[in-house]
Amino acid sequence: MREEDSNWFAKWEEELPKPEELxxxxxTLITPDLAIAFDIPNPTSPNPQxxxxxxxxxxxxxxxxxxxxxxxxxxxxxxGDEPARTxxxxxxxxxxxxxxxxxxxxxxxxxxxxxxxxxxxxxxxxGLTRENVASHLQKYRLYLKRMQGLSNSGSGGSNAQSLxxxxxxxxxxxxxxxxxxxxxxxxxxxxxxxxxMPFVPVTPMQHHHHMGVVVGHHPxxxxxxxxFGSPANGHFEHPFLSRQSQQQVQRMGTxxxxxxxxVSSYVEDVDSATAVNGRKxxxxxxxxxx
DNA sequence: TGCTAAATAT
DNA sequence: AATATTTAGC
Numbered sequence: 650m651r652e653e654d655s656n657w658f659a660k661w662e663e664e665l666p667k668p669e670e671l672x673x674x675x676x677t678l679i680t681p682d683l684a685i686a687f688d689i690p691n692p693t694s695p696n697p698q699x700x701x702x703x704x705x706x707x708x709x710x711x712x713x714x715x716x717x718x719x720x721x722x723x724x725x726x727x728x729g730d731e732p733a734r735t736x737x738x739x740x741x742x743x744x745x746x747x748x749x750x751x752x753x754x755x756x757x758x759x760x761x762x763x764x765x766x767x768x769x770x771x772x773x774x775x776g777l778t779r780e781n782v783a784s785h786l787q788k789y790r791l792y793l794k795r796m797q798g799l800s801n802s803g804s805g806g807s808n809a810q811s812l813x814x815x816x817x818x819x820x821x822x823x824x825x826x827x828x829x830x831x832x833x834x835x836x837x838x839x840x841x842x843x844x845x846m847p848f849v850p851v852t853p854m855q856h857h858h859h860m861g862v863v864v865g866h867h868p869x870x871x872x873x874x875x876x877f878g879s880p881a882n883g884h885f886e887h888p889f890l891s892r893q894s895q896q897q898v899q900r901m902g903t904x905x906x907x908x909x910x911x912v913s914s915y916v917e918d919v920d921s922a923t924a925v926n927g928r929k930x931x932x933x934x935x936x937x938x939x
Numbered sequence: 940t941g942c943t944a945a946a947t948a949t
Numbered sequence: 950a951a952t953a954t955t956t957a958g959c
Binding site: 738740741742743780781784785788824 | 944945946947
């Protein structure tokens with residue numbers, strides 16, 4: 650494990666999407682209608698406008714202001730005016746890439762430390778809540794359980810990849826299958842389940858990595874894994890940029906600093922953007938990694 | 940109407 | 950934090 654310590658981070662980092670890789674994709678997600686609605690000239694010629702210092706979005710073509718979000722409200726027939734701010738958070742869509750990150754985090758934490766809170770911190774994905782992780786973890790554990798049962802009862806196929814031919818792929822497994830499952834996940838041999846560091850240095854992706862967030866109209870993604878960036882039908886998604894991780898390990902105690910409310914800035918961004926229609930989908934951009 | 944993913948409640 | 954239940958979009 651020693652040699653890995655110095656390498657895992659680097660390897661992991663390589664897997665992460667580059668901002669440059671994210672933008673092109675996100676642009677394809679913008680339908681003409683949406684572009685017009687948002688006053689976006691066109692996908693190929695973004696307007697180099699303002700750049701907020703606290704939201705270091707890569708390139709910008711997206712007005713991430715809440716105001717524009719509101720005015721862009723979908724639909725519009727009849728002049729129906731929808732409440733711009735709904736209090737509910739958008740539904741998070743677990744893309745294979747996001748899931749990979751999740752698995753990666755769990756893998757590096759070890760089963761023992763892999764609890765929602767810790768996983769969330771390690772992932773350091775903006776907009777991701779502990780609840781999101783907990784819910785996903787629940788499903789993932791369920792998946793692992795089933796995976797174990799099928800693999801050990803049959804042959805020695807302990808690899809998750811074997812599920813392809815195992816007849817296990819009821820939709821949900823699709824996502825999970827997209828990411829390799831570390832061996833120790835399947836057999837909790839207490840022999841070596843505690844070989845990982847209790848904590849991470851913090852801020853795994855701080856410099857150039859950032860995850861884009863998309864709000865759309867399809868919470869239930871059935872064919873999501875087939876093709877990314879394809880609105881399929883009349884639906885559209887609106888990608889906007891999120892800020893980098895700044896929510897590191899902060900509140901450990903009850904001490905309250907009078908410092909600056911750094912959090913409020915990003916919270917506001919996400920909040921306004923996501924709350925647009927009441928029920929929106931929040932997802933991280935798919936990247937070509939897998 | 941049923942299924943599934945994700946949210947929410949316990 | 951884990952698990953159970955509800956919500957919500959196809």
